[in-house]
Amino acid sequence: DQQVKQNSPSLSVQEGRISILNCDYTNSMFDYFLWYKKYPAEGPTFLISISSIKDKNEDGRFTVFLNKSAKHLSLHIVPSQPGDSAVYFCAAPRFSGTYKYIFGTGTRLKVLA
Amino acid sequence: NAGVMQNPRHLVRRRGQEARLRCSPMKGHSHVYWYRQLPEEGLKFMVYLQKENIIDESGMPKERFSAEFPKEGPSILRIQQVVRGDSAAYFCASSQGAGEKLFFGSGTQLSVL
Numbered sequence: 001d002q003q004v005k006q007n008s009p010s011l012s013v014q015e016g017r018i019s020i021l022n023c024d025y026t027n028s029m030f031d032y033f034l035w036y037k038k039y040p041a042e043g044p045t046f047l048i049s050i051s052s053i054k055d056k057n058e059d060g061r062f063t064v065f066l067n068k069s070a071k072h073l074s075l076h077i078v079p080s081q082p083g084d085s086a087v088y089f090c091a092a093p094r095f096s097g098t099y100k101y102i103f104g105t106g107t108r109l110k111v112l113a
Numbered sequence: 114n115a116g117v118m119q120n121p122r123h124l125v126r127r128r129g130q131e132a133r134l135r136c137s138p139m140k141g142h143s144h145v146y147w148y149r150q151l152p153e154e155g156l157k158f159m160v161y162l163q164k165e166n167i168i169d170e171s172g173m174p175k176e177r178f179s180a181e182f183p184k185e186g187p188s189i190l191r192i193q194q195v196v197r198g199d200s201a202a203y204f205c206a207s208s209q210g211a212g213e214k215l216f217f218g219s220g221t222q223l224s225v226l
Contacts, residue, residue, distance in 0.1 A: 036217075041219075041222075044217045099211045100169055100172075103156040
């Protein structure tokens with residue numbers, strides 16, 4: 001039961017352009033979402049989050065948009081840089097007696113110089 | 114380094130041997146989570162522990178896998194009688210409280226020959 005879905009396994013973008021990574025979810029009880037970035041041979045690192053009471057959160061070059069009616073969120077990176085090349089995971093904490101984070105399958109972003 | 118520490122970084126075992134993966138959470142964090150990433154797949158939840166207690170082990174295989182987080186010392190993920198299918202990257206994460214942001218270690222890459 002994949003409650004958090006990232007349907008694009010990979011994305012290539014030219015340096016300086018916008019990268020848009022998408023994530024869909026099925027559980028309407030989710031009220032908090034996070035994006036993590038992962039480089040090869042390293043653990044995921046937190047990037048940005050958004051609460052369901054907002055529809056946008058911005059941090060420098062990174063902006064996350066949330067569309068609750070569509071159960072969809074997206075991460076925008078602008079301008080994209082080669083150092084942004086990594087795998088990006090969206091995640092949501094699910095409460096079913098206890099909290100656990102459900103992760104999407106990830107999108108591999110490649111920013112071309 | 115006050116981050117999440119995992120060791121070893123790489124572990125090679127022959128089929129039938131035991132694998133022990135260790136995780137020390139961030140200072141001040143009492144919630145520990147283990148995730149597994151199989152090649153070309155996302156992060157799959159395995160188990161959630163607090164000091165001396167297993168809170169949620171719904172993602173753990175029923176046999177051969179166990180986890181603990183003793184009062185003193187690191188959390189241990191133990192895999193008995195390893196098989197080739199256990200080869201994966203195992204990530205530990207910690208949080209300060211339930212449902213709060215996760216901080217990940219660098220992972221242990223388990224290779225079963």
